[in-house]
Amino acid sequence: MTYRRSAWVEIDAAAITRNVRALKALTRPGTRFMAVVKADGYGHGSLVAAQAALTGGADRLGVATLEEAAALREGGISAPLHILSEPPVSGVGLVIELGVIPALYSREFAVALSRAAALADVTVRYHLKVDSGMNRIGVRAEEAHDMVAWLKGLPGIEMEGVFTHFATADAPGDWEFDGQVDRFRRAIDRMRSEKVLPSIVHAANSAATILHPETHYDMVRCGIAIYGLHPAASTYGKIELAPAMSVKARVSLVKRIGFGDGVSYGFTYHAGGPTTIATVPMGYADGVHRVLSNNMEVLIRGVRCRQVGRVCMDQMMIEVPDRLGVTVSDEVVLVGEQGTERIVMDELAERAGTINYELACGFALRMGRFQV
Numbered sequence: 001m002t003y004r005r006s007a008w009v010e011i012d013a014a015a016i017t018r019n020v021r022a023l024k025a026l027t028r029p030g031t032r033f034m035a036v037v038k039a040d041g042y043g044h045g046s047l048v049a050a051q052a053a054l055t056g057g058a059d060r061l062g063v064a065t066l067e068e069a070a071a072l073r074e075g076g077i078s079a080p081l082h083i084l085s086e087p088p089v090s091g092v093g094l095v096i097e098l099g100v101i102p103a104l105y106s107r108e109f110a111v112a113l114s115r116a117a118a119l120a121d122v123t124v125r126y127h128l129k130v131d132s133g134m135n136r137i138g139v140r141a142e143e144a145h146d147m148v149a150w151l152k153g154l155p156g157i158e159m160e161g162v163f164t165h166f167a168t169a170d171a172p173g174d175w176e177f178d179g180q181v182d183r184f185r186r187a188i189d190r191m192r193s194e195k196v197l198p199s200i201v202h203a204a205n206s207a208a209t210i211l212h213p214e215t216h217y218d219m220v221r222c223g224i225a226i227y228g229l230h231p232a233a234s235t236y237g238k239i240e241l242a243p244a245m246s247v248k249a250r251v252s253l254v255k256r257i258g259f260g261d262g263v264s265y266g267f268t269y270h271a272g273g274p275t276t277i278a279t280v281p282m283g284y285a286d287g288v289h290r291v292l293s294n295n296m297e298v299l300i301r302g303v304r305c306r307q308v309g310r311v312c313m314d315q316m317m318i319e320v321p322d323r324l325g326v327t328v329s330d331e332v333v334l335v336g337e338q339g340t341e342r343i344v345m346d347e348l349a350e351r352a353g354t355i356n357y358e359l360a361c362g363f364a365l366r367m368g369r370f371q372v
């Protein structure tokens with residue numbers, strides 16, 4: 001017997017491929033492209049996202065952890081893999097085993113990696129992470145040159161690249177963004193003046209790739225945009241992106257309630273008259289934030305219908321117009337298209353007071369994920 005839960009996520013891998021091509025078209029010929037597929041491909045499936053991005057012309061892939069890299073290697077991905085933050089010292093052996101390119105910014109990790117590489121008789125490429133002002137990870141920009149000079153004395157490791165990350169690339173005209181660019185540029189200039197020549201300099205995330213071509217350098221790193229989601233309102237109209245994720249379910253129960261009847265925990269909703277309520281088997285354990293209770297819509301039979309009452313862990317309730325004649329098993333669209341109507345991830349994110357990144361990452365934690 002074939003079973004499929006009545007709440008699921010659909011992934012259009014071809015959309016990821018098209019988005020990568022559209023983003024690459026913004027860069028100069030010869031500029032490398034890293035597709036960031038961390039966090040299980042932002043909820044889209046890391047292996048599916050990696051394969052689709054490589055088909056679209058991505059040269060390299062970026063992940064956050066060694067576990068994510070191992071999953072891609074096990075899935076048959078042989079493309080260059082970057083760990084975008086420095087792994088734990090205990091992971092140096094796995095760095096070598098997987099053949100990945102780690103971020104590096106601490107002397108402790110550098111020494112451990114050097115020793116492991118020397119013992120294995122290999123040379124490990126790394127990318128020095130420069131903190132240009134975000135104050136998250138990396139060696140401070142003004143200390144980068146001294147760090148590089150020290151690293152040159154360690155056997156078994158070789159600096160292939162230098163990179164940074166921008167905090168406000170999505171804010172046009174932001175002076176702090178300009179400050180980060182300037183600090184990073186000065187760090188690179190000092191390295192080059194001392195004959196330290198990193199072959200790959202990279203800084204541009206999705207927003208900078210779209211809005212700031214002067215930051216493309218030798219490679220761009222795109223995450224959220226390859227999935228068809230805009231990094232900020234400022235990038236709308238600058239590029240056409242195709243959302244790759246749709247979130248759907250099927251009505252599990254339809255009932256009539258009377259005037260004044262409450263719905264769900266706390267009775268935050270009471271019917272203003274005889275009303276039809278459709279129950280949908282999807283809740284906050286599936287990524288539908290509880291803060292969206294009484295503050296979101298879904299599509300049923302091509303019509304926007306209001307969610308009512310508190311979103312539960314596994315279910316939520318929808319007020320449906322009687323004229324629709326909604327029945328059990330009717331398709332419900334939380335994110336995506338139905339008929340001529342469409343609900344985009346940004347709409348839900350705005351209502352939830354969060355960002356599309358967070359919602360996309362959460363929807364596939366428990367629901368099945370299917371390619372279309």
